[in-house]
Amino acid sequence: MATDDLHDAELWPVPPAWLLACDQCTLLYQRMTVMRDAVAEAELTTLPGVDHDPFDSGLSAQLALGQHMAREHAELLPDFEPGCPRCTTCREDLGRPAMSDGSIGWAVTAAAEHRARHLIVPSAMTARL
Ligand SMILES: [Zn+2]
Ligand SMILES: [Zn+2]
Structure with a gap:
């Protein structure tokens, strides 16, 4: 269906092969998909306006x-x-001069965690976090 193009940004990506080759990644990924399916199920079975994932x-x-x-x-x-x-x-955070030794560490970590999100959540969700 051509209209599906509109929703590409909301499609969940297929995880890369290396992710599924790592036991810890696989475990965390499965946990994430179980949560995701539970929330999706709640959305289908409850009234609009209800917070389906309060926690x-x-x-x-x-x-x-x-x-x-x-x-x-x-x-x-x-x-x-x-x-x-x-x-x-x-990228801007990483480009800022470090205030003192190691102060750029949080930016490196935050950037890596965000780049990881591009592999595991729809692009519509990476813009926010
Ligand atoms: Zn891993
Ligand atoms: Zn991004």
């Missing part, structure tokens, strides 16, 4: 996977995407 369990599962990927697989993460506002912010 942000889906988001915390995504962040746990992103943190692991940033820590263990930094060299495999994609580069910043030119059209992504959050990538632009990360």
Whole structure:
């Protein structure tokens, strides 16, 4: 269906092969998809306007996977995407002069965790976090 093009930004990406080759990634990825499906199910079966994920369990599962990927697989993460506002912010943070030794570390970590998100969540969600 051609109309599906409109929703490309909301499609969940297929994880890369190296992600599924790592036991820890696979575990965290499965946890994330279980949360995602549970939230999607709730959206289908409850009234509009209800918060389907009041504890942000889906988001915390995504962040746990992103943190692991940033820590263990930094060299495999994609580069910043030119059209992504959050990538632009990360790049600017990295370009700032360090205030003191190591103060740029948080920016490196934040940037890696965000780049990881490009592999695991729809592009509509990477713009925000
Ligand atoms: Zn891993
Ligand atoms: Zn980005």
